Amino acid sequence: MKILDADATRQALPFERLIPALRTMFAAGCEVPRRHVHAVGGGPEAGGFTSLLMPAWNAQHYGIKTINIAPGNAARGLPGLHAVYQLFDAVTGVPLALLDGDEITARRTAAASALAASFIAPPEAGRLLVVGAGRVARLLPAAYAAVRPLRQVRVWARSAAAAQALAADWRAQGVPAEPVDDLAAAVQQSDLVSCATLATAPVVQGAWLQPGSHLDLIGSFTPAMREADDACFAGAALYVDTEEAMEKSGDLLGPMSRGVFSAADVRGTLATLCRGAAGEPGSVVQRDAGQRSVFKSVGTALEDLAAAVLALQTVSG
Structure with a gap:
């Protein structure tokens, strides 16, 4: 063994x-x-x-x-x-x-977000904003760099010192990274926004997201947790890692209870994406011009x- x-x-x-x-x-x-x-x-x-x-x-x-x-x-x-x-x-x-x-757990979580982005995010997306500074958050630039041509990485965290330290660690690894203090402005200037926090109230607001951007939500794995407000989901192309996400995540349960979207509006899971049921295997899923995408994961033993x-x-x- x-x-x-x-x-x-x-x-x-x-x-x-x-x-x-x-x-x-x-x-x-x-x-x-x-x-x-x-x-x-x-x-x-x-x-x-x-x-x-x-x-x-x-x-x-x-x-x-x-x-x-x-x-x-x-x-x-x-x-x-x-x-x-x-x-x-x-x-x-x-x-x-x-x-x-x-x-x-940490590496497969970051890899799942990158896998989803390989199908959903715009092929040219290269400006990544990481929200959070924990164990999974620090892995996200390396994971995303395997599927998208990153040219800018920024990080925001509730602790400015934590964000500064993480950005310094990334720069030491050759990643063009910097911390940011203004979360709203940073979201507006990014085409990839990946949240890995333990927030219980929305951190990212849909009004900040630019057209065509991709929002990745990792942290909300219980009904009491939320990283995104309802506006993040309105009109977006929504995907989940597994159908179980719709039973566990406060990011999904809250907006669904308020009629922002229904389970039928979820376009696919990682399984359907990887099998080609939501598009050709290995290809980027087509979206309407300017439409945003959202991927919500809660993790799976698979x-x-x-x-x-x-x-x-x-x-x-």
Whole structure:
């Protein structure tokens, strides 16, 4: 059995290979049961933690990600979230690999946004604004650069110091990046806007988005979370990673409840895009002149499985 720590997992998942791996897995499909939720030690309210189990499998591989969320760890000086990924042979059950679950989650999340943009965003889009400065946000320029000709990268965060530090890290990696203080102006000057925050109220307003731009929403993965106001969705070409997004995300549930759009208005998922059901496989989906696009993701165990299989193939040579 291969054991990949955080560094090894990261190095085994370059976006130039991870994005095509996700595209292949979405096109082929796999079994993705609902995640299991367990209150270990009575859960956080009783001093324990919440454990999430996310399984997925196909004819060759079976994988399961375990995520332990312990809010009480802050008082212990420990991170509040830990994750591992176990990969098995789907025929024999033989363990194949144990990987860092945090790295898999962050990298496959950024890769999924780039995969969607490869179908939906204008081919010439090159001005990226990242909203947020966390673990996923810092990966977005590298992911987008694998599918679009980035010529400008800017970052906004609630903490100006965090935005400045992240922009400096990107510049050290050769990325033409700068922090911004005026979010509205930055959105107006960007054709790719990618949000990766934990916001519970809208951060981006539709009135700021320029015609033909692409909005990527990553952070809202519960009904109580929102990154975009209703106007972001009005008249936009809307896509989601999976249909489950319409059950989980406050970014979608809120506007749907107010009649801004309906489930029938969602044009496709990553599976339909990758299979060509929403356009020719590998081609950019056609939109009306000046029409904006929105992609909303909440994550799926399919992506984890694709990433784990790729990592194993990479280290196995």
